[in-house]
Amino acid sequence: MKKSPPQPHGANGVSSRAKVLTIDTMNPTVKKVEYAVRGPIVQRAVELERELSQGVKKPFAEVIKANIGDAHAMGQQPITFFRQVLALCSYPELLNDSTFPEDAKSRARRILQSCGGNSLGSYSASQGIESVRQDVARYIERRDGGVPCAPDNIYLTTGASDGIVTMLKLLVCGEGATRTGVMISIPQYPLYSAALAELGAVQVNYYLNEEKCWSLDISELQRSVDEARTHCNPRALCIINPGNPTGQVQSRQCIEDVIRFAAKERLFLMADEVYQDNVYADGCQFHSFKKVLFEMGPEYSSTVELASFHSTSKCYMGECGFRGGYMEIINMDNEVKAQLTKLVSVRLCPPVPGQALMDLVVNPPQPGEPSYDNFIKERTATLSVLAEKAKLTEQVLNTVEGIRCNPVQGAMYSFPRISIPEKAVKEANGQQPDMFYCMRLLEETGICLVPGSGFGQKDGTYHFRMTILPPTDKLKILLDKVKEFHHKFTQKYS
Numbered sequence: 099m100k101k102s103p104p105q106p107h108g109a110n111g112v113s114s115r116a117k118v119l120t121i122d123t124m125n126p127t128v129k130k131v132e133y134a135v136r137g138p139i140v141q142r143a144v145e146l147e148r149e150l151s152q153g154v155k156k157p158f159a160e161v162i163k164a165n166i167g168d169a170h171a172m173g174q175q176p177i178t179f180f181r182q183v184l185a186l187c188s189y190p191e192l193l194n195d196s197t198f199p200e201d202a203k204s205r206a207r208r209i210l211q212s213c214g215g216n217s218l219g220s221y222s223a224s225q226g227i228e229s230v231r232q233d234v235a236r237y238i239e240r241r242d243g244g245v246p247c248a249p250d251n252i253y254l255t256t257g258a259s260d261g262i263v264t265m266l267k268l269l270v271c272g273e274g275a276t277r278t279g280v281m282i283s284i285p286q287y288p289l290y291s292a293a294l295a296e297l298g299a300v301q302v303n304y305y306l307n308e309e310k311c312w313s314l315d316i317s318e319l320q321r322s323v324d325e326a327r328t329h330c331n332p333r334a335l336c337i338i339n340p341g342n343p344t345g346q347v348q349s350r351q352c353i354e355d356v357i358r359f360a361a362k363e364r365l366f367l368m369a370d371e372v373y374q375d376n377v378y379a380d381g382c383q384f385h386s387f388k389k390v391l392f393e394m395g396p397e398y399s400s401t402v403e404l405a406s407f408h409s410t411s412k413c414y415m416g417e418c419g420f421r422g423g424y425m426e427i428i429n430m431d432n433e434v435k436a437q438l439t440k441l442v443s444v445r446l447c448p449p450v451p452g453q454a455l456m457d458l459v460v461n462p463p464q465p466g467e468p469s470y471d472n473f474i475k476e477r478t479a480t481l482s483v484l485a486e487k488a489k490l491t492e493q494v495l496n497t498v499e500g501i502r503c504n505p506v507q508g509a510m511y512s513f514p515r516i517s518i519p520e521k522a523v524k525e526a527n528g529q530q531p532d533m534f535y536c537m538r539l540l541e542e543t544g545i546c547l548v549p550g551s552g553f554g555q556k557d558g559t560y561h562f563r564m565t566i567l568p569p570t571d572k573l574k575i576l577l578d579k580v581k582e583f584h585h586k587f588t589q590k591y592s
């Protein structure tokens with residue numbers, strides 16, 4: 099460890115000491131954390147935006163950001179009913195305002211009645227407001243064709259991220275070869291690698307099959323778990339469906355096979371289902387792990403441990419700033435469940451406005467209610483524009499020689515493979531070649547994407563991740579610029 103240099107005496111005669119917390123003495127697991135989605139490319143994009151606003155000349159007039167799944171920041175409109183109810187809950191004086199529809203008012207009253215002191219500003223129970231958990235349970239039952247759901251198995255969370263990290267905390271233990279290994283897909287959403295690094299768990303990679311539209315092969319899961327057992331104790335398997343960053347939707351058969359595999363290998367399943375309403379491709383359908391588990395009969399449904407996650411951040415809502423979410427836990431040991439409840443109570447409660455929003459997502463306006471038609475209109479409009487943009491992205495990218503893009507079946511991203519000439523790899527000079535590519539793209543065109551290396555990829559392959567969220571006119575400009583840039587870049591380095 100580096101020694102800090104001796105410190106001089108201050109002017110007042112009190113000796114100033116070396117800092118208690120330095121880069122050498124801080125928690126080393128935090129230093130290992132990486133999060134590409136907000137990494138150096140994005141920092142540079144922010145600088146470029148500032149330079150443009152100061153009148154600095156650039157080869158582009160604006161920076162177009164397609165680096166993060168932040169729908170509202172990219173222009174997606176909120177659902178009116180949700181905002182009306184949240185406004186009423188935040189400022190109950192508005193309940194006297196005749197411009198708000200009656201169903202929004204009755205919903206707001208119901209939410210406020212379940213808040214301490216009838217205020218959205220009070221803490222709730224740590225597991226979440228009971229009436230909201232009941233509504234979540236009923237939503238899951240409807241979604242899963244009647245499979246029962248107990249409100250007691252629902253924990254409201256601060257976005258899905260919080261639920262995922264909390265579950266990982268419960269799972270990670272052991273030292274050396276007995277240290278917990280957690281299987282995650284590669285490419286992955288970097289929350290997983292970051293949380294595992296922070297917790298000091300062993301990241302166990304399994305690769306999605308790019309040639310088969312980023313599907314999941316059980317033989318690859320087997321290879322991965324067998325290899326991991328030589329140096330750690332794999333105890334959990336994480337699946338993201340629909341996928342981020344890869345945009346695939348897993349088939350029902352695949353989910354069944356994964357459940358069978360988890361049962362055989364004694365793995366705790368974590369199903370990240372935050373994109374459950376973002377399914378676009380013909381023939382694709384969202385199947386929840388919970389539903390498939392129960393359809394497989396008691397041999398599985400009464401044994402396989404599962405935590406599944408949902409959020410207010412994605413789908414047609416895109417309300418990520420409210421930090422709403424829930425997790426459902428199935429077959430968890432009762433003593434562990436008590437520990438989970440204790441753990442979440444330390445942080446008091448998830449944001450109550452986020453809980454209120456989650457309630458509206460799982461219990462939207464019903465046929466016959468004043469807000470129903472408009473709710474359906476807005477939800478359908480948002481999802482159909484996303485479906486069009488998913489198709490457009492795939493189509494345009496596949497016209498570019500040297501870029502190959504799988505269908506964007508769901509979620510909000512495409513993860514195309516890009517060919518990078520050997521000369522450019524050399525010029526990258528130790529930098530990840532796709533980071534070099536994305537940085538050049540940003541500097542020359544103002545387009546902000548994330549290099550595939552931030553999500554993990556097979557050695558020797560290069561990708562970028564882009565969201566399909568920019569408004570259609572901007573997305574078209576973005577795709578044209580990527581097309582033109584890729585052509586020039588390839589020519590320059592060939």
Ligand SMILES: Cc1ncc(COP(=O)(O)O)c(C=O)c1O
Nearest residue numbers: 167257258259287338342409411
């Ligand atoms: C797969 C996946 N899981 C979880 C999250 C986190 O979402 P939240 O905003 O609910 O924490 C994201 C966000 O992009 C995601 O893509």
